[in-house]
Amino acid sequence: MSTLSADPYRTSLRTVADWGLVAIAVLTLAALALPVGALGGAPVGWFGGMMGGTLAPLFLIGVVLAVVAGRSAPKRVWGAWVELGGVALAWLLPLHLLNEGVDLSAGWGLWLFLVAATLLLWRVMGVLAGVPGWTRSVVVPGLFGLGLLVGWEVLVRGFQVPAILLPPPSRIASALAAHAPVLWDDFRQTVLTSVLRGYVMGCGAGFLVAILADRLPFLARGLLPLGNLASAIPVVGIAPIMVMWFGFDWQSKAAVIVVMTFFPMMINTLAGLGNSERIQLDLMRSYGAGYGRTLVKLRLPNALPFLFNGLKINSTLALIGAIVAEFFGTPVVGMGFRISTEVARMNLDIVWATIAVAALTGSGLYGGLALLERATTAWHPSMRRR
Amino acid sequence: MTFPNPLDAQEKAAFRQGSEKSVAPVVVEARKLSLVYPTADKPVMALSEVDLTIAKSDFVSLIGPSGCGKTTLLRVIADLERPTSGHIAIEGMTPEQARLKRLYGYVFQAPALYPWRTVERNVMLPLEIMGLPKADRQQRAREQLERVGLVGFERKFPWQLSGGMQQRVSIARALALQPDLLLMDEPFGALDEITRDHLNLHLTQLWRATGKTCVFVTHSIAEAVFLSTRIVVMSPRPGRILDVIDCNSLPRERTLDIRESPEFAAIAHRVREGLKEGHSYDD
Numbered sequence: 001m002s003t004l005s006a007d008p009y010r011t012s013l014r015t016v017a018d019w020g021l022v023a024i025a026v027l028t029l030a031a032l033a034l035p036v037g038a039l040g041g042a043p044v045g046w047f048g049g050m051m052g053g054t055l056a057p058l059f060l061i062g063v064v065l066a067v068v069a070g071r072s073a074p075k076r077v078w079g080a081w082v083e084l085g086g087v088a089l090a091w092l093l094p095l096h097l098l099n100e101g102v103d104l105s106a107g108w109g110l111w112l113f114l115v116a117a118t119l120l121l122w123r124v125m126g127v128l129a130g131v132p133g134w135t136r137s138v139v140v141p142g143l144f145g146l147g148l149l150v151g152w153e154v155l156v157r158g159f160q161v162p163a164i165l166l167p168p169p170s171r172i173a174s175a176l177a178a179h180a181p182v183l184w185d186d187f188r189q190t191v192l193t194s195v196l197r198g199y200v201m202g203c204g205a206g207f208l209v210a211i212l213a214d215r216l217p218f219l220a221r222g223l224l225p226l227g228n229l230a231s232a233i234p235v236v237g238i239a240p241i242m243v244m245w246f247g248f249d250w251q252s253k254a255a256v257i258v259v260m261t262f263f264p265m266m267i268n269t270l271a272g273l274g275n276s277e278r279i280q281l282d283l284m285r286s287y288g289a290g291y292g293r294t295l296v297k298l299r300l301p302n303a304l305p306f307l308f309n310g311l312k313i314n315s316t317l318a319l320i321g322a323i324v325a326e327f328f329g330t331p332v333v334g335m336g337f338r339i340s341t342e343v344a345r346m347n348l349d350i351v352w353a354t355i356a357v358a359a360l361t362g363s364g365l366y367g368g369l370a371l372l373e374r375a376t377t378a379w380h381p382s383m384r385r386r
Numbered sequence: 387m388t389f390p391n392p393l394d395a396q397e398k399a400a401f402r403q404g405s406e407k408s409v410a411p412v413v414v415e416a417r418k419l420s421l422v423y424p425t426a427d428k429p430v431m432a433l434s435e436v437d438l439t440i441a442k443s444d445f446v447s448l449i450g451p452s453g454c455g456k457t458t459l460l461r462v463i464a465d466l467e468r469p470t471s472g473h474i475a476i477e478g479m480t481p482e483q484a485r486l487k488r489l490y491g492y493v494f495q496a497p498a499l500y501p502w503r504t505v506e507r508n509v510m511l512p513l514e515i516m517g518l519p520k521a522d523r524q525q526r527a528r529e530q531l532e533r534v535g536l537v538g539f540e541r542k543f544p545w546q547l548s549g550g551m552q553q554r555v556s557i558a559r560a561l562a563l564q565p566d567l568l569l570m571d572e573p574f575g576a577l578d579e580i581t582r583d584h585l586n587l588h589l590t591q592l593w594r595a596t597g598k599t600c601v602f603v604t605h606s607i608a609e610a611v612f613l614s615t616r617i618v619v620m621s622p623r624p625g626r627i628l629d630v631i632d633c634n635s636l637p638r639e640r641t642l643d644i645r646e647s648p649e650f651a652a653i654a655h656r657v658r659e660g661l662k663e664g665h666s667y668d669d
Contacts, residue, residue, distance in 0.1 A: 279498045282466050287515045287563075288486040297511065301502050379502040379543055 020123055021071070027116035032060075034109030036093075037102035044102055046109060054100055059093040060113075062086065067120070080127040083120055084143075090117035094154045104158035114154070121147060164348055172356055175349035182338070182350070183357055190322050190335040191361055194250040198257025199318040203311060205258065206265025213266070214273045215291075224270075227263035235260065239325040248329045256325040261314040268310030272303025305380050308373040315365040323358060411477075413567055413599045414440040414463055419472035421458055421625075431624030432458040433469065438618065438627065442566070445593055445600045447610035447617045449657060455625020456603045456618075460569050463601065464492050476567070488516065490567040491560030495575055497552035499544035499559075506531070506540035509559045516563070530558035533592065550581040557589075561596075568593075568600045574609070583642060586612055590640045607661075611653045612640060619660035629660040 035043035036056055046056050066086025073079030090113065094104055104110060121143075129140050149169050155161075156168040163171060176183065213220040239256050246252035276299050284294040326336025335354050342350045377383050421433040433455045440446050448456035461467040462474060465481035476484035484490065491512075499508045509527040518526070531537055534554040544552055553573055560568060574582045590613055593600055604610050610617050611633065619629040635649040644650050 277498075279494050279496055280500070283492070283494065283498050284515075285466060286464055286485065286490070286492040287512045288488055289515045293515055297515070298500070301500065304502075377502070379545075381501075381545075384545065 020119065021067075024067075024116045024119050027112055027119070031109045031112035031116065034112060035107055036110040036113075037097055037104045037107035039100075039102050043106070054097060054102065056093060056097070059089055059096070062089045063117070076127055077131055080124045084124045084128075087117050087121045087124060090114065090120075091150050091154065094158055098157055103160075105160060107158075111158075118147075164346070167349060167352055171349060172352045175353040176356060179350050179353055183353060185333050186335045186338050186354065187357055187361070189250070189331070189333045190253075190326065191319070194253035194322045194325075194334075195257065195318045197250060198254035198322065199261060199314060201254060202258040202261030202318070203265045203314055206262045206310070207269050207307070209262075210266045210269030210273065211295075213270060220270060223266065227267050230259065230263045233259065235321055235324045236327075239321075240328040242325065243329040248331055252329070253322045253325045257318045257321045260317045260321045264313050264317065265310040268306045268313075269303060272306025273299050275299075275306060276302045304377050305373075305382070308369060308377065312366055312369050312373075315369055316362050319358060319362050319365070410441040410443060412439055413442050413444070413477055414438065414601070415473075415475045416459075416462075417473040419459075419462065419469050419474055421455070421462060421467060422470045433462070434624035434626045436472070436625070436627055438630075440599060440601060440616075442599050443597045445590075445602065445613055445615045447602045447604055447614040448620060449604055449607065449610045449617060450620030450625075450628075450661065451605065451622055453625070454620040454622040456620050457571050458625060459620075460571050460601060460603050464490060464569050466492075488512070488563050489565055490569050491563045491565040493553075493557055493560050493568070493570040493573045495572045497544065497549075497556040499552055499555055501544055503544075504540065505536065505542050505544065505547070505555050508544065508555055509562050512559060512563045526562050526564075527558075530562045531555075533561065534558045534588070548581075550577050550585060553577065553585065554588075561592075566599060568598050570600065570602045572603050572605070575605075582606075582609070587640075587642060589613065594639060607654050607657050608645065610657060611636075611650055612642075612645060617653070617657055619657060621661075621663075628663060629656070631656050631660070 032046055035045050036054070037044050044054065046060065063086040066082050066089065070079035070083035070086065073082060094110060094114065097104060097107075097110070125140060125143065128135055128143075130136070153168045153170055156166055167175075209219075209223070213223055235256065238259055239252075242252040242255040242259070246255050280298055280302070281294065284298055289297065322334075323336035323339070326334040327340045330337045335358055338354050339351050342348070342354075374383055416436055416438045419433055419436040419438075420431070423430045423432055436455075436459060438459075448459060450456050458467060462469050463476065463481060465485040474481060476489060479487070479489075499505075500511065503511065506524075506527050509530055510523040513523040513526060527540075528537075531540060534557055536551065536554055536558065539547065539551070539555075544555065547555070553576075557573065574585050577585070586609060593613075600613075602610075602613060614633050615638070616633060617631040618627055619631065620626065621628045631653060633653055635653070636644055636647075
């Protein structure tokens, strides 16, 4: 906001007016000339027909008021929050129209208006992203995600996309609620039983073998090429074999996960153990510290960023491994089993709900590890507070 | 063995002079020390027939151009390198025994602080390895941080300190072991001149107060003359000792003012002449 006065030499046509706001105003004015939708085949304008019509004018007035108030707010950030309210109001309009039974697929006035609202959101996010603390780290990404969900909802419902192709998020949410007990059982079987056990075994084994291979160079030389080989093994190939070896229950899923996670963990640990500088190792040597103390006091702390790298990669690999492995045989429970059977029965709502659970689980695991990493490697240059 | 080294006579004279003046016990003794690095094209002679005796409470500087083996010599004393031939003893022990008994503290070119440890815990690191109880560790760390003027920074992390402060932490860490022998490898090489002067003054006071034996590698003539009781001038290809200069004409207590004295200038001149001599052979 102060760049204008700080640099008088750059004052030009480009900087004398708020061109972004002008663009939004032009788009909105153009939108007013077009219908917002159709009711029974007849186009519906912004201000409706004689008989009642919709509440669209109220939404329009609300948004305009929010923008005017936002512009005249004493602080740019306060203004941004007010404008955010305007954006929310604008995106609620299509939901209101849908409730009124209006067909939005030809409502080009509405879509143009929503484009203008999105431009406004863009500006708001630009301001909020500059506010340090929770606003920047939580609110902005949260609003971004919410915006995507609302956009998905409005577009899918507005253009009447068949639910079999892509259901709106609200429908997925109600499927989540309706099938909660089944989804919980699947979650328990797949995540709490197979994934956690396989993950701990795979990562633990990878870590321990890396420590061993670090002491015995021939082991590292022999195992590293195998790592490349193992990373090229397709899950769909290994999963049925593991089911034959270890049976239908969690053991076969854990085995698939061990195969998938062992080498990433081992390779990352080895790289981390090699990450200590000569001068740091000399220092330990000058203290007469042996292998074990050097490992614990120097090399493992230095390896932590690498260990977390391996753990994070493996958290998603493990989930994918378990779900795919369940396609090839499982007791009649589990997320992979659910997806494979419900797809066959065209029960796509529950499939989408399972996908949502898997996505949330994956990002939850990853996010938890990232938080743990931040807590334990706050000293690392990539983590230091700005 | 019978091959006469032109510098031998001079060196021995220096020894004799030293031993006549005081009966201080010998801390480091090197005889015909050589070290050859095998490299791809031809072996590099990092040290060639080096003879050196360092007495207790001496402050000895090793000075010379890069590649003259001064750091290598220090690393041999610290048992971070093994000599190819010759004899070296630290307080009558092999360097390995001395290292395992933690007889020396080593200050590296870079601070080499562990970024995940606070300043205090960095200083306590060698004490943890020694197995000292926690109360002792804290007490010693506090003493040494006080000595280098870093009280109040115990909870800071290394990256929150300036370069000069970091190097002071690394000196405190070396002192925390309470070694009789302090080995320093260009500890102030990366610092600006003002900080360097300040730390030099600090170091010489510390040396006076503790009576430790110091071996100090540098390529600054002024620094060497200011700090040392003896200056060892070295020359590269092969790394060898050209001259050993006594600084007894300077008082043991050093202030920054002595740098203006004629004695200081005379010693600095001799060091410079020695370094020039070393260069004349290979260029």
